[in-house]
Amino acid sequence: MLSHLMVLVGLAAADNPASGTGREIQAAIDRAAAQGGGEVRIPAGIYDMEDSLHLRSRVKVKGEGERTVLRKLPSVTSRLSADLGYGHYDVSLAEPDKFHVGMGVHIHDDRSGGFYDTVASLTWREGDRFGLSRMLNHDYSRRSNAVVTSIFPVISGYHLEGASVEDLTIDGNKGQNAHLNGCRGGGVFLLQAHNVSLKRLHVKDYNGDGISFQQCRNTVVENCVLEGMAGLGLHPGSGSVGAVLRGNVCRNNGSDGIFYCLRVSFSLCEKNTLESNGGYGISIGGRDTDHWVRGNTIRDNAKAGIFFREGDLAMAGSRNRIEENVIERNCRKEGSAEIEIQGEARDVHLLKNTIRPAARQGKPVSGILVGPKADRIVVFDNKIEGDKVTPVENRAPDSAVTTQPPAKPLPVGPEAAPKSGAAHLGGDPR
Numbered sequence: 001m002l003s004h005l006m007v008l009v010g011l012a013a014a015d016n017p018a019s020g021t022g023r024e025i026q027a028a029i030d031r032a033a034a035q036g037g038g039e040v041r042i043p044a045g046i047y048d049m050e051d052s053l054h055l056r057s058r059v060k061v062k063g064e065g066e067r068t069v070l071r072k073l074p075s076v077t078s079r080l081s082a083d084l085g086y087g088h089y090d091v092s093l094a095e096p097d098k099f100h101v102g103m104g105v106h107i108h109d110d111r112s113g114g115f116y117d118t119v120a121s122l123t124w125r126e127g128d129r130f131g132l133s134r135m136l137n138h139d140y141s142r143r144s145n146a147v148v149t150s151i152f153p154v155i156s157g158y159h160l161e162g163a164s165v166e167d168l169t170i171d172g173n174k175g176q177n178a179h180l181n182g183c184r185g186g187g188v189f190l191l192q193a194h195n196v197s198l199k200r201l202h203v204k205d206y207n208g209d210g211i212s213f214q215q216c217r218n219t220v221v222e223n224c225v226l227e228g229m230a231g232l233g234l235h236p237g238s239g240s241v242g243a244v245l246r247g248n249v250c251r252n253n254g255s256d257g258i259f260y261c262l263r264v265s266f267s268l269c270e271k272n273t274l275e276s277n278g279g280y281g282i283s284i285g286g287r288d289t290d291h292w293v294r295g296n297t298i299r300d301n302a303k304a305g306i307f308f309r310e311g312d313l314a315m316a317g318s319r320n321r322i323e324e325n326v327i328e329r330n331c332r333k334e335g336s337a338e339i340e341i342q343g344e345a346r347d348v349h350l351l352k353n354t355i356r357p358a359a360r361q362g363k364p365v366s367g368i369l370v371g372p373k374a375d376r377i378v379v380f381d382n383k384i385e386g387d388k389v390t391p392v393e394n395r396a397p398d399s400a401v402t403t404q405p406p407a408k409p410l411p412v413g414p415e416a417a418p419k420s421g422a423a424h425l426g427g428d429p430r
Contacts, residue, residue: 021050025047029053029059029061032059039062042062043063051152052121052153052156052189055193056160068167069171070171072170077147079095079147081094081128084136091129093148105121106184107120109140118135118138119180153180153188155187155188159192165188165197166197169203170201174206185212186212187203187229188210196216197222199220204226204228209234210229212232213237213240214237214239215425217241218241218244220246226249232257232259233258233274234258234259238261242417245268245272247272249273256281257281257282259279263286263288263424266413268292271296281303281306281327289317289319290413292412304339305331306340308343316345319347320345320348322339323352327356331358335365336369336393337365338355339355342374344375349380365389367391368382377402378404378406
């Protein structure tokens with residue numbers, strides 16, 4: 001329970017929306033954190049963001065919904081004036097006057113990418129050199145076309161415990177910003193941030209992913225709207241454990257509605273609407289295991305409603321329970337089944353789903369497709385509707401698929417996570 005209450009005042013009355021910057025909000029968050037925690041309320045207004053709003057442990061940030069907007073400023077870019085070394089805390093810019101202390105930046109070259117990129121804040125200037133708030137994650141060189149760009153997550157949380165954000169709108173200003181990959185950013189980005197709650201956020205028009213969290217325990221994303229992203233809607237990734245994704249809407253994003261990345265486990269994904277996205281409704285693979293996906297509506301996506309990616313026995317999306325979802329009219333641009341299981345997935349239970357395929361360009365779309373390397377797939381009590389629809393297209397041996405009810409429910413979701421389930425993150429998933 002929060003022991004302090006700190007209300008952000010002086011920017012605007014609730015009935016007189018303000019315009020301002022994120023600096024005042026950040027100062028209030030930092031004051032609350034210094035007192036051991038508290039609540040920061042952001043009045044209605046449009047706040048221009050030149051850096052992330054950095055969350056702190058045990059601080060709750062709360063706005064006024066659609067009336068409180070954090071807007072990403074247009075990005076600027078410069079090449080390097082000197083090569084950079086891994087572990088250093090400074091950057092040298094060919095066009096330093098485009099930048100100033102307090103801006104958030106992203107550093108990248110042709111050899112980096114993903115977690116090898118760096119996102120940090122500029123902390124000091126000396127000629128063409130700027131200090132960085134975080135160390136460089138890679139050696140960046142001029143020969144490899146290294147660039148520094150003022151792109152960053154609009155809200156970010158790193159190495160913290162017990163923060164929350166509620167009732168805010170994030171405008172990513174996609175048309176005036178360069179792209180930021182989801183391993184290092186998003187409208188909201190969390191890295192090694194545990195027991196964080198994100199509720200009733202509207203993230204729109206970000207040139208990257210909507211919400212991305214990496215190496216996190218017990219993240220809650222609830223009743224958020226994620227639309228118009230260039231990339232993914234929701235991106236749980238890199239070993240995260242015990243997430244709850246509930247009641248969210250992911251629509252009209254450039255790629256998947258929900259993309260389970262590498263080694264994500266023991267999540268509950270329920271009552272979400274995933275529609276009209278440019279990729280899959282939900283994509284699972286890369287050792288993503290022990291998820292309970294239930295009660296979702298997945299429709300009108302460009303590719304399959306639920307897709308299990310290729311992977312060998314060690315890396316496939318095994319031990320997943322897909323239950324009571326409505327999955328319809330997907331594969332609008334490519335794909336041949338509403339649910340498609342590829343790779344060496346094992347113990348995938350498809351139970352009580354309502355599946356309504358629609359033909360794509362005159363070609364039939366199956367209800368469920370089981371790839372040739374899958375095994376121990378349970379298909380039970382699903383309702384698959386439509387004329388000339390193949391309910392289950394099994395490309396594996398006949399023994400790979402059973403239509404009998406499972407002997408016992410798969411132990412999946414956050415409550416099933418063992419104490420050792422987050423050992424790779426250095427902690428207890430509970």
